[in-house]
Every structure is written in C-alpha cells, then in structure tokens.
Amino acid sequence: MVAAFAAIAPATEPAPLPVKAAQESIVIPPDALVAPPGAYVHEARFERGETLGDLLDKLGVEDSQASRLVKLGTLHFLRPGTVVTARVAAAGELVHMSYLNGYDTVRSIFPDEDRFRVGDEPASFETSTLVKSAEIRSSLFGAADAAGIPDSVAIQLADVFGGEIDFYRDLRKGDRFSVVYEMQYLGGRPVRSGRVVAAEFVNKGKTFRAIYYVDANGKGGYYEPDGQSLRKAFLRAPLEFSRISSRFGMRKDPYLHSWRKHTGVDYAAPLGTRVRATADGVVEFAGRKGGYGNAIILRNSGRYSTVYGHLRGFAHGIHRGARVEQGEIIGFVGQTGWATGPHLHYEFRIAGVARNPLAVALPAAVPVPARELPAFQHYAQPLVAQLDLLAASTVALLE
Ligand SMILES: [Zn+2]
Known part of the structure; x- marks a missing residue:
C-alpha cells in the first residue's frame, strides 16, 4: 500500500x-x-x-x-x-x-x-441495499433511531415526501414508513448511507409511495409507482427539516396566536432555523413590515405568493427582484415584529388573499414521459413488490 x-x-x-x-x-x-x-x-x-x-x-x-x-x-x-x-x-x-x-x-x-x-x-466502497420499516411513536428521528435508520435517510424521506406531507405538523403517532436505501461499506463496516431508492410513508392513514428513477436524459427524480412525479409546485413546510427543529413540530399546539385574525400557519422553531422557499419565485419584498417584523414576500407562479414573517435575518442575496428556487434557504427563524416567541409565520396567498395551502389542489411536476413508462414500470416493479412485502409484514406485526 x-x-x-x-x-x-x-x-x-x-x-x-x-x-x-x-x-x-x-x-x-x-x-x-x-x-x-x-x-x-x-x-x-x-x-x-x-x-x-x-x-x-x-x-x-x-x-x-x-x-x-x-x-x-x-x-x-x-x-x-x-x-x-x-x-x-x-x-x-x-x-x-x-x-x-x-x-x-x-x-x-x-x-x-x-x-x-x-x-x-x-477509499474503495462496497454498496449494498438495505430495507427497513419503522413506526412513529414520538418523532420521525425517534422512529429512525429505533429501527437503526441513519439521520440522512430520515431527512431524505422528509424531502422525498415534502410535497405531500408537512413533516412539522402532519406526523402522528402510529404513522409508519418503509424505506429501501443504499449503504456504503468500507472494510465491511457501514460508513455512509446513500440514496433512498424506494419508500412508503403512511401518514394519518394515507399511503404515499416513491420510486427513484433516472430518466432517458439522465435526470433523477422521485415518482409514484404509476409514473406521476412526487415533486410538487409547493413544499408543504417552509422550514428545513432537522433533528433539532423536528422536536418542536411534534408539540400539539406549537404556538398560541396573538393576532386577532390569524391568516397563516405558525411554526415554532429554534432561533436561526433555516427557512426555505416553498416554491420557485421572485422576491417581491424583503425587509421590515409592521407586525410581521423582518418579512419576505415571494411572488410564485401564476397568482400564488408566499409570506415568511418574524425572521431574525435574511439569507445572502435575498433582496427585491432576486430569483429563488424551491427549497432554497431564504432566511432564519426569529421573533421580530409581533411575536412572543421564536417562530415562523407562513402565509400562502392566491391573488393576494391568504388561503389554507392544504385545501388547494396544486400542480405537480412533469410525470415520467409516456414513451418511457414501460421502462419505468419494468424498473419499479421489483421495488413496488418489496414495498408490498414490507407493508404486509408491518401490518402482521401490528396485529
Ligand atoms: Zn402567525
């Protein structure tokens, strides 16, 4: 050597x-x-x-x-x-x-x-594929720990299903998931987890499935088993998911509203937690705005806009006219303006009117192209079979 x-x-x-x-x-x-x-x-x-x-x-x-x-x-x-x-x-x-x-x-x-x-x-790694299932009792990370699933895989799960599930507010005791992921070994010892290849998440009784697929142009993405894209125009949650901030999300009533008419969703989170754009957009406003404190207003596609309030500060390069991408970090949780504790006030607006994002059907990204569907299905079939098997064994375990 x-x-x-x-x-x-x-x-x-x-x-x-x-x-x-x-x-x-x-x-x-x-x-x-x-x-x-x-x-x-x-x-x-x-x-x-x-x-x-x-x-x-x-x-x-x-x-x-x-x-x-x-x-x-x-x-x-x-x-x-x-x-x-x-x-x-x-x-x-x-x-x-x-x-x-x-x-x-x-x-x-x-x-x-x-x-x-x-x-x-x-380093010369060997890669193998691991299959794990877990049930949520207190938090996603708690469940991952109990099943021996690495943090990076838990975070990937939150990303993969981030267009469907708000991992801060929607998780419930009894939710469960199965995940097929790669693990890299060095000298027989696991050293690093790789990509999530397939996953199932059952949230409040609703089942979501994801298959990672690289299309003919070499672009990878997560799709439902029928070829629909899992990437949505908006992420459900405006906070970057992490072990520390996730503890706040599991609180039953994360924050008591002090506004007479509350028009958004509040996310209690530690000061400095990273705030991300829920969709591609252009910064329409970044600065001080009355009760909102330090706030960002993003103009997203069509008539949609999003508001992020009470920020401690803005990410570098965030100013009027700046373009941001979905998931990009735009600011940090604070308690500026009318806030009695650190939290993010998030608003989803259609034509300037605050709406409940969960109640609005949102467009998804492009599905697997029709001509590639047979290849996709051929690739996805054994992964779907594996998820079926895991789902059956999890149910058997619970009964
Ligand atoms: Zn609020």
Missing part, C-alpha cells in the same frame, strides 16, 4: 523538529497495518459535544500520546458522527488510526519515532 504522505509534527513541541519535505511517497510500515501481539483494535464514534480527548480515551490511547495527537491539529477537522478505528498496543500506545475523511478518502495517522505521519488514500 503506497500513498502520498506528509510528515506533520505536533503543533506545540518543546524543541523545533527538523522539517521534512511536505509531500513524500512512503510505504506504510507493516506494523502499522498488522496489530502487534497484545494490541487491540478499537472503534469509536466521535459524538457531537465530545472533545478529541474523550474520543482518544474511548479508543484506549494513553494520555500523553493523546495530548500530542490533539496538538497535531489534523483531528480538529474531524466531523461528529465519524467512526474512528485505532490499533492500540496493550500499554495504550497508538499503532495506527484511520477514518473516513471528506467524501471518499481514508485518512491514516500513525506514530513514526517522535512525530506522527498523516496521509490520505482513496
């Missing part, structure tokens, strides 16, 4: 070390790859809120070497959620550690005399 390596000295060493060439081709010493007698292989996940010291402690690296490793600096870019593998000698001396760095490289760190060597190699 040969890779380009850089010799990096810990950031603060008492005596200056001789500086070697920044890049050199070296062969990783075999000891670094084969654990010496008495050595252990430890694996630990770098959790949010943990220090690097905590992580190295979990990996069994002895203190003095751990503090030198922290000073090395390279670990400061470690993302929470990353799984780190370390070979550690019986006395706690690090032999070799590695983790997935960035999208597709494996970073190795190992001691070499009085310094550490750091290097990256391309």
